Amino acid sequence: MSEIGRDLVAWYRAAHRDLPWRRTRDPWRILVAEIMLQQTRVQAVLPYYERFLARFPTPAALAEASPQEALAHWAGLGYYGRARHxxxxxxxxxxxxxxxxxxxxxxxxxxxxxxxxxxxxSIAFGLPYPVVDGNVLRVVARISNDPGDIASASTRKRFATVAGSWLDVSDPGTFNQALMELGATVCLPREPNCLLCPVAAHCAARAAGTQQELPVKLRRARAERLEHTLLRIERNGALLMWQQNDPAQRMYGFWELPYREQLPAARPGRLVGEFRHTITHHHYRFRVMTATVRETPEGFRWLTPEERQILPVSTIARKALGAVRRTAARS
DNA sequence: AAGCCGGGGAG
DNA sequence: CTCCCAGGCTT
Incomplete structure (x- = not known):
């Protein structure tokens, strides 16, 4: 094994966080963790992981469940295509x-x-494959002092080769987690804590003083701003909602509150809440108004509080109802 | 290669 | 406000 690999693994054994998916080698439990952790922070996954596995402890349990129930256990975690996959x-x-x-x-x-x-x-089967995630890209860029754009495929391939050259083939799973743990807890994006780093002596960026500039990422996204009004239409304790049934649209399968434009015939009441929400590069500002309808509009259903517990309700709808409660509490 | 998909925490 | 997170799929 390389010196870097040896130092990383020794540090990891002494300093790593105790996380639930590190207490098993069950490939199903490892897979669920890795899918949940895609572009999602550890802290965000923690409340979902055990709850999901308690309900779906085996692949068969999830295979037999309804898509609605699977989605309901993922609601709030984001990237809902992951739950379907x-x-x-x-x-x-x-x-x-x-x-x-x-x-x-x-x-x-x-x-x-x-x-x-x-x-x-590597983690469940001990096979010698290096992982390359956002943490690894950052750590490799710094240790190698490599200014390649990490958005480009050629840079990622080069960095994967470097990570592979450090790999501890006797325990690839531990090595991979050590490399990611370093990125997550020490070799941080904005402010790397080089004084605590077990491989600072091997770090070319540290030697050159360029660790703050790395990794280089050229692609930039811009935010679009949008405004909408949602309607809170209540009847006998149930709320009028609709389900996103188009697989090509965002939030497929989720239940939502009606948008003002969907119900031009609804009679608006008063403004009862306001909140912000960001989805990827869309920055929304929502207003929530009470309203009434003469009859149930086509494509809508009245959902009781009990149904809203079981069905997948979008984060936007949850925020809207929460905003109403807070506004009502103040007034 | 570029665009898209959620949501939240850090700075 | 911007950036980033144990990424993957589609075009």
């Missing part, structure tokens, strides 16, 4: 009778790309 993967694993045990078979599961396949292969 995971259920497809669960059905495939369940039908095969065993979890796929080599890299290519794991990589072939829906929702599993290069990162997730390497993570499951």
């Amino acid at each position: 995971l259920q497809k993967a669960a059905r495939r694993i369940s039908a095969a009778g065993a979890f796929p045990a080599d890299f290519d078979a794991i990589r072939g599961l829906p929702g599993v790309g290069d990162y997730t396949a390497a993570a499951v292969a």
